[in-house]
Amino acid sequence: MSQSTTLSKEIIEMWNLVCLQHEKTLTAFLNFDLDLAREVVLIEERVDSSEQLIDTDCAHFLHYRLQTEPSIPFVIHIMKINRQLERIGDIAEAIVTDLLAAEEPFSDELVEEVQIVDLYRKCLRMLEMSLDAFATNDRTIAQVVLSRVEVFQDQSAGVNVALTNFLKLHPEQLKPSLNIFSIVKSLENLVDQIQTLAVELLSFEQKGVPYYTKA
Amino acid sequence: MSKLDNEITLVKEEIITMWKLVQSQLEKGLSALLNFDKDLAREVVMIEKRVNAAELKIDRDCEDIFAIYSPVAIDLRFLLAVLKINTNLERMGDIAEGIAKMILDSKQPFNESILDATKIIEMYGECLQIVEQILEAFEKEDTAIARGIFKRDELLDEINRGANDLIAQYIKAHPEDMDMALTTLSIIRRLERVGDQAENIAEEIIFYIEAKVIKHAPKRDKRAD
Numbered sequence: 001m002s003q004s005t006t007l008s009k010e011i012i013e014m015w016n017l018v019c020l021q022h023e024k025t026l027t028a029f030l031n032f033d034l035d036l037a038r039e040v041v042l043i044e045e046r047v048d049s050s051e052q053l054i055d056t057d058c059a060h061f062l063h064y065r066l067q068t069e070p071s072i073p074f075v076i077h078i079m080k081i082n083r084q085l086e087r088i089g090d091i092a093e094a095i096v097t098d099l100l101a102a103e104e105p106f107s108d109e110l111v112e113e114v115q116i117v118d119l120y121r122k123c124l125r126m127l128e129m130s131l132d133a134f135a136t137n138d139r140t141i142a143q144v145v146l147s148r149v150e151v152f153q154d155q156s157a158g159v160n161v162a163l164t165n166f167l168k169l170h171p172e173q174l175k176p177s178l179n180i181f182s183i184v185k186s187l188e189n190l191v192d193q194i195q196t197l198a199v200e201l202l203s204f205e206q207k208g209v210p211y212y213t214k215a
Numbered sequence: 216m217s218k219l220d221n222e223i224t225l226v227k228e229e230i231i232t233m234w235k236l237v238q239s240q241l242e243k244g245l246s247a248l249l250n251f252d253k254d255l256a257r258e259v260v261m262i263e264k265r266v267n268a269a270e271l272k273i274d275r276d277c278e279d280i281f282a283i284y285s286p287v288a289i290d291l292r293f294l295l296a297v298l299k300i301n302t303n304l305e306r307m308g309d310i311a312e313g314i315a316k317m318i319l320d321s322k323q324p325f326n327e328s329i330l331d332a333t334k335i336i337e338m339y340g341e342c343l344q345i346v347e348q349i350l351e352a353f354e355k356e357d358t359a360i361a362r363g364i365f366k367r368d369e370l371l372d373e374i375n376r377g378a379n380d381l382i383a384q385y386i387k388a389h390p391e392d393m394d395m396a397l398t399t400l401s402i403i404r405r406l407e408r409v410g411d412q413a414e415n416i417a418e419e420i421i422f423y424i425e426a427k428v429i430k431h432a433p434k435r436d437k438r439a440d
Contacts, residue, residue: 059295
């Protein structure tokens with residue numbers, strides 16, 4: 001197996017782990033499952049370990065460049081993706097921290113008003129698509145991710161107004177509303193990181209060399 | 216001085232220039248917030264392109280050094296640290312731009328009572344000092360100065376943790392200022408991320424000077440190390 005493929009496989013594993021973290025976080029939110037939320041916090045250590053392992057491998061390849069591959073631009077590309085994925089993992093932890101701080105499940109009306117489940121599902125889809133773009137070396141998928149980022153940003157821009165209107169009718173829901181607002185801010189941060197990932201995928205040009213070839 | 220040493224010195228100068236640009240962006244953001252200066256906020260948004268361009272240039276220069284000189288030991292660690300510091304600084308630049316855009320979208324100035332109640336100005340001031348301190352740590356290659364960041368970041372985390380309750384109290388007293396309160400909370404969240412980026416940079420400085428990885432270690436261990 002080529003060194004490039006080894007690095008690609010490692011980064012895809014990390015990508016899958018981070019996607020799973022966010023899927024669990026959404027499930028924990030939907031079901032107000034605090035045990036699952038705690039699990040996400042514990043598994044965050046695995047994400048951190050994966051990041052360090054990949055970093056070490058990249059440093060190793062840069063140090064011992066005995067062959068022409070993996071190329072330096074490719075190794076640096078992997079390091080950047082690695083960094084982004086670790087940040088994306090941190091965001092899952094931040095969201096479950098807000099969930100764990102909630103005193104009771106969020107009301108259906110509040111969840112509906114802010115459209116938070118739809119927003120989170122959009123984020124998950126973009127994250128999965130960015131992985132597909134990397135694994136299949138398909139720029140068009142990365143381009144679609146960027147267009148979806150814009151759609152998300154337009155939708156999340158309406159959250160302030162939605163919350164303000166909701167709180168006028170339900171002032172007793174102030175604390176959970178602010179909690180959900182924090183989660184929306186985390187989702188916006190998540191989308192920023194996904195956007196950076198997509199831009200990195202589009203910026204990297206390694207003509208004729210697929211990111212990932214099956215052994 | 217060897218050619219490699221020259222190249223590394225140049226990269227160091229480039230990253231310091233970028234650092235000062237990002238510092239300036241954050242300072243302008245604070246000024247724009249205090250004075251509700253939309254022209255200054257617009258300037259921050261426009262200058263963000265220069266931060267992004269600087270990041271790309273530094274990345275390319277590091278790649279060239281790897282390709283031509285095959286650096287080892289501390290030089291290799293330095294370049295790896297620079298690559299990561301580069302992305303951290305670019306993220307800080309994004310945060311400054313994000314704050315500027317929120318100021319541009321605000322319909323009215325942020326009143327003094329909300330700025331006082333949430334301690335946002337104190338938080339912003341602390342962010343600026345943290346960025347200054349890690350730059351000093353980098354320039355002087357001083358890990359003790361870098362470690363000083365971890366405790367300072369705790370203040371940012373503390374203000375961030377308390378922000379929801381403070382904002383809730385403010386909204387109860389001033390329901391007519393709900394929109395401004397939510398925007399203030401958004402800015403606080405972003406400032407907390409500046410602290411996180413600064414912490415990451417401090418870890419990279421310690422790594423390249425001491426070859427010691429402290430990333431992901433608990434904060435008390437980072438401070439005591």
